[in-house]
Amino acid sequence: MRSKVGFIGCGNMAQAIIKGMVKAKVIENSSIMVSNPSSEKLEKIKEECGVSITNDNKQIALESDIIVLSVKPNKYEEVIDEIKELVQKTAVIVIIAAGVSIEKTRIMFKNNKISVVRAMPNTPALVGEAMTAVAPCKEINEAELKEVMEIFNAFGKCEIVDEKLMDVVTGVSGSSPAYVYMFIEAMADAAVLNGMPREKAYKFAAQSVLGAAKMVLETGNHPGKLKDDVCSPSGTTIEAVYTLEKIGFRSSVISAVDACVKKSKLMSK
Structure with missing residues (x-):
């Protein structure tokens, strides 16, 4: 990556992105600036x-090819008002x-042609x-989008979405x-209810979730098939799956995600 990348804001997410970029060596350390x-x-x-x-956001605006606004949503207007006249075209x-x-x-920048990429990484x-989901504006070119994708691939996985x-x-x-x-x-x-010490219980549970997720990502198999492969006839696993289905496990998860999406839509208006 040849661009200079500037971060306005140095919270947990910005730090995670910066550390990922440095570890993956997608950019020279000296080409990253943080305010x-x-x-x-x-x-x-x-x-x-x-x-x-x-400590000067204006310096980031003047010197950066890619500017990551990593401040709280209620600070965007204030920060953009400070830098909008200084950002490179x-x-x-x-x-x-x-x-x-x-x-x-774009409305905050008072510039409907400025190149913007909306991204949503998680913790x-x-x-x-x-x-991370990456949604680029139509004006972004292939080289610019590639560089933005390199940033987010440096600390996990990313996909382009509408x-x-x-x-x-x-x-x-x-x-x-x-x-x-x-x-x-x-x-x-x-x-723990069944006698396992707490710390061991967390380790067994967390590693099992990690391993199951990797199975989905790396085998390419449908989650339903992977579930079926673990369920022996009259076995312990199918007994647990039956119990989860009986108490509405999947419908609860679907309802929770749906509620989250609806809340997000309300906040985005």
Whole structure:
């Protein structure tokens, strides 16, 4: 990657992205610059990753080819108002805040031609296993999109989606780590109920979820087939599956994701 990448904001997600980029060596450390009001966070990321730091958002705007706006949604208008006159004409703006659309971003920049990519990574970015949806504006060119994809592939996996699916992305990947944590916790509670020490229970449950997910991704088999392969006739697994079906496990998950998508749509209006 030859572009200079600037981050406005140095929260957990920005740090995860930067660390992923540095670890994957998709860009020279010196080509990454980060701004943040707090010098403490900046000094830490500089020490860990060898990137350039500044307290001045305007410097990011002036010097960056790709600008990642990694601040809270309620700070977007304030930050954009500060930098909108200084951003290079060829710059690509990457937005990662929930509920902030490409159109809204262009309105805030007062520029309906500025190149914007909307992305939604999730919290497993912190361990290099994010799932990120990327929705580019129509004006983005192939080389620019490739560089943005390199950024998000550096700390997990990413897929291009139509922007209208971003609310669905919120339900199926953006918010879903919380559902999985609840599932792991519940399985561990059941193991503790049956005599297993708590720490071992979490490890057994979490590793099983990790392994099952890798089976789906790496074998390419339908989840239903993989489930069938584990269920022996009259065995323990089919007994558990029967119980889950009886209490509405799948319908509960579908309802939860659907509720999340609907809430996201309301917030995006």
